[in-house]
Amino acid sequence: MNAIAYCYANAMESDTSAIARGLRRRDPDLLDRLIEQYQHRLLRYLVYLSGNRELAEDLFQETWIRVLERGHQYDGKHEFSTWLYAVARNLTIDYLRKKSPVSLDGLMEDEGHTPLEPADTRPSAWELVAQRQQTERISAALVGVPAEYREAIVLRFQDGLALEEIAAVTGAPLGTVKSRLYRGMNMLMSRLKGAQA
Numbered sequence: 474m475n476a477i478a479y480c481y482a483n484a485m486e487s488d489t490s491a492i493a494r495g496l497r498r499r500d501p502d503l504l505d506r507l508i509e510q511y512q513h514r515l516l517r518y519l520v521y522l523s524g525n526r527e528l529a530e531d532l533f534q535e536t537w538i539r540v541l542e543r544g545h546q547y548d549g550k551h552e553f554s555t556w557l558y559a560v561a562r563n564l565t566i567d568y569l570r571k572k573s574p575v576s577l578d579g580l581m582e583d584e585g586h587t588p589l590e591p592a593d594t595r596p597s598a599w600e601l602v603a604q605r606q607q608t609e610r611i612s613a614a615l616v617g618v619p620a621e622y623r624e625a626i627v628l629r630f631q632d633g634l635a636l637e638e639i640a641a642v643t644g645a646p647l648g649t650v651k652s653r654l655y656r657g658m659n660m661l662m663s664r665l666k667g668a669q670a
Contacts, residue, residue: 489549496544508537511554514632515561521615521627522565532568536561551641558628558642614664621645622657629654 495503515536519529539560547556615623621643628634628642636654640647 489551489553491549492553493547493549496540496547499541499544504537504541507540507553507557511557514554515557518558518627518632519561519565521631522562522624523569524616528568532561532564535564539564552638554632554634555638555641558632558634558638559644562624562642610665611661614661617664618657618660622653622660625650625653626657626661 492503492507512533516529516533519532519536520526523529523532536557540557543560547553615626618626624643625639628639629636634642636647636650639645640650643650645653
C-alpha cells in the first residue's frame, strides 16, 4: 500500500470511528451533520426504492429515528453510508411487507406511477434545462426496470457506492450485484433507445 492510500485509509478509519463514537453518545451535532451530508442522497434512494415521494419522506424520517435509536450498532468498520442505506432499505422492506403481502419487486414494478425525479434538482443556470430533460428520460425509463436491477443502478451510479458496499446494503453476493448492474444497465439502455424511436 502506498503512502497516499495508507493515509486515506487511516483518515477514513478515524472518520468512521468518530461517527461510531458520536452515535454511541447520541451526539446531536453529529446527527445534524450526518443528516445534512446525506439528506439528498438518502431521500433520492428512498424515492426510487419505494416509488412514492410521500412514503419516501416518511421513511426518511423513520430512518434517522432508527439511526438515533440504534446508532450504537454502527461499529465504524465500514462507511457510514453503507450502514445508513441498509437501515433505510430494511425499513422500506418492512413497511412494504406490512402494507401488502406482495413482494417488493412486484410493488416496485407497477408502471402506474409517474416517473420519479432525484430529490436535489435545484436549477442554478439555464444550461441545466437540457440536463434535467435527460434526467427525466432516464428516470422514466428506470421506473420500468425491475426493482432489484433498479436498486443496484441507483446505488452505484447516483449514490456512488462501491460494488462491495452495494452487496452489504442489499445482502446480495458480490457476483449477484455485478450481474444485476449488467442486466439492469442493458434493460435501461434498451428502454432509452425504445423511447427515442
